[in-house]
Amino acid sequence: MSAPFVPHTEDEIENMLASLGLSSLQELYGAVPAAIRLAGGLDLPDPLSEPDLRERLEALGAANRPVGASLVCFAGAGAYDHEVPAVVRSLASRSEFVTAYTPYQPEVAQGVLQALFEYQTMVARLAGLDVANASLYDGATSLVEAVNLAVAATGCHAVLCSQGVNPHWRAVMSTFARGSGHEIVEVPLLRGVTNWASLDLASGKAGAVVVALPNFLGCLEDLRQARRLAERTGARLVVCFDPVAAGLLRTPGSFGADVVVGEGQPLGTALSFGGPYLGLFACRLGDVRRLPGRLVGETVDTEGRRAYVTTLRAREQDIRRERASSNVCTNQTLMAVTTAIQLGWLGTGGLRQVALRSARAARYARESLLAIDGVEAATDAPVLREFALRLPLRAETAIERLAEEGYLGGVAVNEGYEGTSYAGALLVATTERRTRAEIDGLATSLEKVLR
Amino acid sequence: MTASPGGRALSAPLAGRESEPTLFELSVPGRQASSFRTTSLPEWPAEDLVPGEWLPEAPVELPEVSERDLVAHFTRLSHRQYSVDLGAYPLGSCTMKYNPKLCDEAAGMAAFAGVHPAAPPALAQGWLELLVELEEMLCAVTGMSAATLQPAAGAAGELTGLLLMRAWHDAHHEARRRVIIPDAAHGTNPASVTISGYEVTTVGTTERGDVDLSELRSVLDTDVAGMMLTNPNTLGLFEENIIAVTDAVHEAGALMYYDGANLNAILGVVRPGDMGFDIVHLNLHKTFATPHGGGGPGAGPVAVRTELSPFLPGPRPSLLDDGSYGWTSPPRSIGRVHSWHGNALVLLRAWTYLRLHGPEGLRRVAEVAVLNANWLKEQLRASYDVPYDRPVMHECVVSASSLERDTGLRALDVAKRLLELGFHAPTIYFPHIVHEALMIEPTETESPQTVAALADALAEIAAEARTAGRADAARAAPRTTPVGRLDEARAARNLVATYDQRAGGGDGGGDGAHDSRG
Ligand SMILES: Cc1ncc(COP(=O)(O)O)c(C=O)c1O
Numbered sequence: 001m002s003a004p005f006v007p008h009t010e011d012e013i014e015n016m017l018a019s020l021g022l023s024s025l026q027e028l029y030g031a032v033p034a035a036i037r038l039a040g041g042l043d044l045p046d047p048l049s050e051p052d053l054r055e056r057l058e059a060l061g062a063a064n065r066p067v068g069a070s071l072v073c074f075a076g077a078g079a080y081d082h083e084v085p086a087v088v089r090s091l092a093s094r095s096e097f098v099t100a101y102t103p104y105q106p107e108v109a110q111g112v113l114q115a116l117f118e119y120q121t122m123v124a125r126l127a128g129l130d131v132a133n134a135s136l137y138d139g140a141t142s143l144v145e146a147v148n149l150a151v152a153a154t155g156c157h158a159v160l161c162s163q164g165v166n167p168h169w170r171a172v173m174s175t176f177a178r179g180s181g182h183e184i185v186e187v188p189l190l191r192g193v194t195n196w197a198s199l200d201l202a203s204g205k206a207g208a209v210v211v212a213l214p215n216f217l218g219c220l221e222d223l224r225q226a227r228r229l230a231e232r233t234g235a236r237l238v239v240c241f242d243p244v245a246a247g248l249l250r251t252p253g254s255f256g257a258d259v260v261v262g263e264g265q266p267l268g269t270a271l272s273f274g275g276p277y278l279g280l281f282a283c284r285l286g287d288v289r290r291l292p293g294r295l296v297g298e299t300v301d302t303e304g305r306r307a308y309v310t311t312l313r314a315r316e317q318d319i320r321r322e323r324a325s326s327n328v329c330t331n332q333t334l335m336a337v338t339t340a341i342q343l344g345w346l347g348t349g350g351l352r353q354v355a356l357r358s359a360r361a362a363r364y365a366r367e368s369l370l371a372i373d374g375v376e377a378a379t380d381a382p383v384l385r386e387f388a389l390r391l392p393l394r395a396e397t398a399i400e401r402l403a404e405e406g407y408l409g410g411v412a413v414n415e416g417y418e419g420t421s422y423a424g425a426l427l428v429a430t431t432e433r434r435t436r437a438e439i440d441g442l443a444t445s446l447e448k449v450l451r
Numbered sequence: 452m453t454a455s456p457g458g459r460a461l462s463a464p465l466a467g468r469e470s471e472p473t474l475f476e477l478s479v480p481g482r483q484a485s486s487f488r489t490t491s492l493p494e495w496p497a498e499d500l501v502p503g504e505w506l507p508e509a510p511v512e513l514p515e516v517s518e519r520d521l522v523a524h525f526t527r528l529s530h531r532q533y534s535v536d537l538g539a540y541p542l543g544s545c546t547m548k549y550n551p552k553l554c555d556e557a558a559g560m561a562a563f564a565g566v567h568p569a570a571p572p573a574l575a576q577g578w579l580e581l582l583v584e585l586e587e588m589l590c591a592v593t594g595m596s597a598a599t600l601q602p603a604a605g606a607a608g609e610l611t612g613l614l615l616m617r618a619w620h621d622a623h624h625e626a627r628r629r630v631i632i633p634d635a636a637h638g639t640n641p642a643s644v645t646i647s648g649y650e651v652t653t654v655g656t657t658e659r660g661d662v663d664l665s666e667l668r669s670v671l672d673t674d675v676a677g678m679m680l681t682n683p684n685t686l687g688l689f690e691e692n693i694i695a696v697t698d699a700v701h702e703a704g705a706l707m708y709y710d711g712a713n714l715n716a717i718l719g720v721v722r723p724g725d726m727g728f729d730i731v732h733l734n735l736h737k738t739f740a741t742p743h744g745g746g747g748p749g750a751g752p753v754a755v756r757t758e759l760s761p762f763l764p765g766p767r768p769s770l771l772d773d774g775s776y777g778w779t780s781p782p783r784s785i786g787r788v789h790s791w792h793g794n795a796l797v798l799l800r801a802w803t804y805l806r807l808h809g810p811e812g813l814r815r816v817a818e819v820a821v822l823n824a825n826w827l828k829e830q831l832r833a834s835y836d837v838p839y840d841r842p843v844m845h846e847c848v849v850s851a852s853s854l855e856r857d858t859g860l861r862a863l864d865v866a867k868r869l870l871e872l873g874f875h876a877p878t879i880y881f882p883h884i885v886h887e888a889l890m891i892e893p894t895e896t897e898s899p900q901t902v903a904a905l906a907d908a909l910a911e912i913a914a915e916a917r918t919a920g921r922a923d924a925a926r927a928a929p930r931t932t933p934v935g936r937l938d939e940a941r942a943a944r945n946l947v948a949t950y951d952q953r954a955g956g957g958d959g960g961g962d963g964a965h966d967s968r969g
Contacts, residue, residue, distance in 0.1 A: 001811040001812055001815055002807065002808055002809055002811070002812040003808060003811075003812040003813075003815035003816055003819070003895075004551075004807060004808075004812075005548070005549050005551060005740070005816075005895075005896045006815055006816060006819045006895050006896065007896065007897075007898040007899075008819055008822075008895075008898065008899060012898075012899045013819070013822065015899075016822055016823075016826045016899060017822065019826065019829070020822075020825055020826060020829060025818040025819075025821075025822065028818060028821045028822060028825065028842065029689075029717075029720055029721075029821070030842060031688070031689035031691055031841070031842065032689055032717070032720060032721050033691075033693070033694060035694070036693075036694065036721050036725040036726055037720065037721050038719060038720060038721055038722060038725070041719060041810035041811060041814065042591050042592060042718075042719045042810040042813060042814070043591045043810070044588055044591050044592070044805065044808075044809055044810045044813070045588075045806065045809065046809045046810075047806065047807055047808050047809030047811075047812050048806050048807065050553050050807070053553065053803065053806050053807060054553070054556075056806070057557050057560065057803070058560075058562070059577075060562075060577035060578075060580060060581050061560050061562025061563055061577050062562065062577065063576040063577035063580065064562050064563065064566050064574065064575055064576065064577040064578055065566070065570070065574040065575075066561050066562055066563075066564070066565025066566050067565050067566070067567055068561070068565060071574070073567060075567045075569050075570070077569050078790060078791075079567060079568050079569065079791070081567070083485075083487060083488070085485070085486075087484070087518050087521060087522060090522075091521070091522065091525040091526070093555070093559075094525070094526070094529045095534055095535075095536035096529035096530070096532040096533075096534045096536070096537070097529060097532065097534075097744065097745050098534070098536075098550070098555070098742045098744055098745075099534040099535035099536045099550050099742045099743065100532055100533060100534040100535070100743060100744070100745040100746075101540065101542055101545055101547055101743045101745070101746065101875075102743070102745070102746035102747075103745065103746065104542070104876075104878070105533070105866065105867075105870060105875065105876050106934070106937050107867070107870055107929050107932040107933065107934055107935065107936065107937070108532070108533035108870055108875065108929075108932050108933070109532055109533065109745075110467075110528070110531040110532065110933045110934055111467070111528040111529050111530070111531040111532025112528075112532055112745035112746070114471065114473070114528055114531070115525070115528055115745075117473070117948070117949070117950070118473055118474050118475070118514075118950070120948055120949050121473075121475065121949040121950040121951060122513060124949045124951070125511050125512065125513070125949075125951070126511055128511075130949070130952070131946075131948045131949060131952075132948075132949070134746070135747070137603035137604065137607060137747075137748075137789070137794075138603065138789060138790040138791075139790050140787070140789060140790040141603070141607070141789075141790075148646075166790070168787055168790050168791070169790060171786050171787040172786070172787045172788060172789065172790065174786060175614065175764070175785055175786035175787055175788055176610070176614070176646075176788075178614055178617060178618075178648070178785065179610070179613065179614055179617065179646055179647035179648040179649075180646065180648060181648060220501075220502070220505055222504075246511060247510065247511070248497055248500070248501055248506075248507075249501065249505045249506070249507065250505055250506065250507045251507070251511065254507075263790065270564040270565065271564065271565060271566060271567045271568065272563075272564050272566075272568075272795055272796050273563065273564075273566045273567075273568050273575065273578050273791070273792060273795035273796070274568030274789075274790065274791025274792045274793070274795050275568075275603065275748070275789065275790075275791055275792065275793055275794040275795045275796065275797070276603070276747075276748030276794040276795075276796060276797055277790065277791075278748075285946075288946065288948075294746065295948055296948065297942040297943070297946055297947055297948050298942065298947040298948075298953060299937050299938045299939065299941045299942035299947075300937070300938050300941065301934040301935040301936060301937050301938070302935040302936050302937075302938075303935055305470055305934050305935075306470055307470075307934040307937050309937045309939055309942050311939070311942040311943050311946065311948070312943055312946065313943075314943075316638070317606070317638040317639050317641075317642035318637075318638035318639075318881070319638070320638075320642070321638050321641040321642060321651075322641035322642060322644060322645045322650075322651040323645070324638070324641075324642040324645070326642070326646070327606040327609065327610060327639050327642035327643040327646050328604075328606055329604065329605065329606045329638070329639050330604035330605060330606070330734075330736065330743070330746060330747040330748075330749040331604070331746055331747040331748075332603075332744070332747045332748045333744050333745040333746030333747045333748075334742075334744025334745055334746075334747065334748060335744075335747075335748060337744075337745065340474070341521065341525055343513050343514075344474050344484075344513070344514050344516055344521050344524070344525075345484045345485050345518070345521055346484075346485050346513060347478075347482070347483050347484065347485065347513050347514060347515040347516065348510055348511070348512050348513045348515055349483055349485075349510075349515070350483060350484070350485035350513075351510070351511070351513055352510050353485070353487060354487070356497055356500070357487060357490065357492075359495075359497075359500040359501070360490075360492050360493065360494065360495050360500065361490065361492055363493075363495060363500060364492050364493060382501070382502050382505075384500070384501065396571070399571060400571060400573065403571065403573070403574060408567055408570060408574070411569040432487050432488070432490075433487075433488055434490065435488060435489070435490040435491060435492070436490055436491040436492045437491070439492075
């Protein structure tokens with residue numbers, strides 16, 4: 001029997017049982033009907049000791065190819081290979097942050113609460129809006145919650161969503177729309193950016209207009225057009241933003257966004273095979289009573305000392321129950337704390353550097369790859385740190401072959417773009433970590449792969 | 452049992468009583484901690500890279516601090532924070548057990564943490580194998596046949612499960628509109644029901660603490676899509692009539708949903724599948740010891756019976772015919788419920804925990820969790836009311852009702868006084884059907900000495916109030932914590948949710964001008 005974290009000795013167990021008038025652990029389960037008790041044991045593999053298990057982990061790990069010097073990362077599509085320094089990893093793994101629960105007792109949770117207050121401030125600034133919540137699960141969930149907010153605020157179920165929005169997020173939105181009943185209209189792209197003019201606005205009303213900056217194909221969208229559409233239809237303008245790009249672009253709020261959502265992974269969280277990441281969520285003060293999830297506010301204690309506490313709690317599921325606008329309870333607090341630490345490490349200049357260096361690498365990479373015979377641009381609009389290419393070869397095949405050369409060459413564009421001119425494109429992303437030598441190497445390898 | 456120092460986990464009074472400025476107040480313009488790779492790329496200026504209409508007038512301001520300041524700041528914040536590593540955390544319904552360090556190490560391995568989620572399967576065979584194995588283990592534990600690992604927390608699992616329920620009824624051309632939940636259910640249950648497009652029907656609890664069967668039968672009809680239940684329930688009791696409940700619901704053509712928040716009590720003893728449940732979510736951040744991270748990340752996989760597996764979210768990690776691992780999408784999938792594949796590193800931690808235990812180890816986990824809770828309840832009987840007086844499972848719900856009547860001491864006061872005595876507080880005022888509820892879950896990882904010390908502390912709090920005939924001591928608590936009781940009403944009335952909203956910019960909180968009470 002292996003229960004390495006149960007401290008009780010057999011004697012202690014016997015004594016405790018005796019004090020309860022019991023003679024065996026089984027007797028604790030008198031309330032479980034005999035007919036359904038498990039006869040044998042669970043059908044699970046036998047336990048491994050810690051050192052044996054570490055070997056098993058290493059063996060499994062060896063069957064993975066993480067990004068790094070032997071697999072240089074040009075893949076993005078919502079998950080980016082940014083610098084995460086030792087100091088961020090070290091602080092974010094402090095067990096006071098890692099092993100705490102939701103701050104239900106604020107007197108002994110000021111550490112997490114203040115870190116969240118700082119996080120909320122930073123996210124609100126990046127979004128260019130008044131308030132941000134304490135995180136949601138991921139970018140997709142933030143989008144779903146933003147659309148729920150917009151529909152509730154406007155009373156209109158129609159959602160006009162650009163196809164420039166991350167296709168996985170769109171997929172999650174349509175999954176949840178089966179419950180919420182939102183009617184989602186996807187607006188196609190033209191030359192890489194949303195073709196709002198293609199919309200046939202029969203009813204003229206909408207609950208949400210959703211657009212991404214930059215969009216999934218890396219292009220910069222004209223948010224003023226989206227803003228005008230939102231005004232014309234009475235909708236909330238929901239902008240999906242890239243928090244790193246925010247280091248170089250005007251904030252979505254300054255373009256008139258009502259709700260700003262995003263994937264927080266690029267700010268301090270490892271690629272992690274897709275999770276845990278965190279959903280960024282910011283809105284205007286006027287919508288704060290519809291804000292999903294937790295919100296930390298400042299107050300004072302009985303002695304007048306500054307202190308932090310979760311606030312506007314009456315919005316949340318534990319109080320409002322079936323009338324709550326969101327069911328979120330556990331969120332991604334540790335990732336939010338990590339993000340605050342990373343943004344503190346970056347500072348004003350550092351975030352700008354990350355964005356600028358990523359954009360420079362993208363410019364250089366795009367020019368280098370377009371110089372290869374048979375490689376064409378899949379979009380015309382200006383791009384920032386990611387771009388889509390058409391290859392004379394299936395993108396999946398190119399990615400497989402590039403991996404043999406030591407490059408994760410990008411992500412194939414397919415899901416969510418079926419039947420469009422973008423299907424089959426190769427989406428290439430660069431971060432501040434990509435060097436000239438790596439980009440030259442990718443170009444040489446792609447040339448070889450295409451030959 | 453005496454509370455000797457050995458094996459006793461409770462914190463010393465917390466350090467960190469000095470308030471800590473925000474990072475914004477520590478900022479000095481021009482200071483920078485960050486540094487980047489040497490890239491040798493052309494240094495095009497921003498104006499060459501971004502058309503003017505997108506260029507900001509000024510960059511977004513972030514704190515500018517040295518690495519040393521950053522470390523001091525977050526280390527000091529961490530000293531103002533209680534955690535499982537510091538001491539017992541008997542928060543009912545949350546299963547705040549010890550989080551094994553090997554799991555941290557596994558989650559930190561570059562071979563896992565460095566894999567891009569869009570990497571082709573050939574580059575992620577280790578991950579895929581691990582996830583397939585985890586799915587099998589979760590199915591074994593719950594008695595189900597297939598699972599999705601995508602949901603990021605319990606509530607996300609609930610919503611996923613309810614959409615599966617809807618898809619199943621749709622496939623049978625049934626338009627059912629209502630989902631039943633007990634009045635003692637966790638708040639996420641009714642919230643998820645509404646968000647999934649159903650209406651909540653609530654059924655009551657009997658005096659013994661079970662679902663009221665006759666009331667349940669009276670609300671069951673062809674409009675009911677399913678029932679959500681946790682068993683052990685939120686009173687910490689095993690539903691004695693569970694088979695009658697699941698039978699009745701099935702007879703009405705509805706499905707049974709298992710909220711797995713309380714699974715820790717029954718690992719290896721009885722499986723939700725054998726109780727008659729059709730859809731099960733698990734909270735890996737409870738039962739399988741993945742740490743809570745101050746409020747997340749968690750993971751809320753959903754396991755189902757064979758008949759429901761065609762509807763599961765996709766893509767799913769799968770063993771393919773050629774012996775390799777890849778992704779497959781179920782034929783009638785409800786679609787994605789996560790940006791990628793779920794909280795993968797949390798799933799990895801749970802896999803590690805399961806592999807350390809094996810079948811008997813898991814059963815021992817459950818048994819000792821139940822033993823601790825029952826032993827604790829017996830110690831508390833002298834000081835607190837025990838509203839549903841039956842042997843409990845992994846947690847016990849007691850009430851400060853009589854204490855309140857006699858001395859004015861409320862559950863909230865007990866919680867705050869307990870913080871002074873070095874423990875985290877239990878869950879209070881939940882479930883709502885118990886007056887002045889204290890919901891206490893010691894978990895199996897707290898030693899008998901720790902549980903005894905917790906019992907002593909709770910008894911002491913009650914004795915104090917009874918001796919004085921008043922609740923003064925507890926009312927003033929906590930005094931040894933980084934801050935005392937907070938003015939929560941003010942936080943809501945005068946919302947300051949960002950540093951930028953702080954009136955006048957940081958005078959220690961005394962923004963009297965905005966405080967309506969003056
Ligand atoms: C009984 C019960 N159900 C559901 C949940 C929701 O789980 P999560 O917080 O992971 O969303 C919880 C957790 O707080 C719970 O205790």
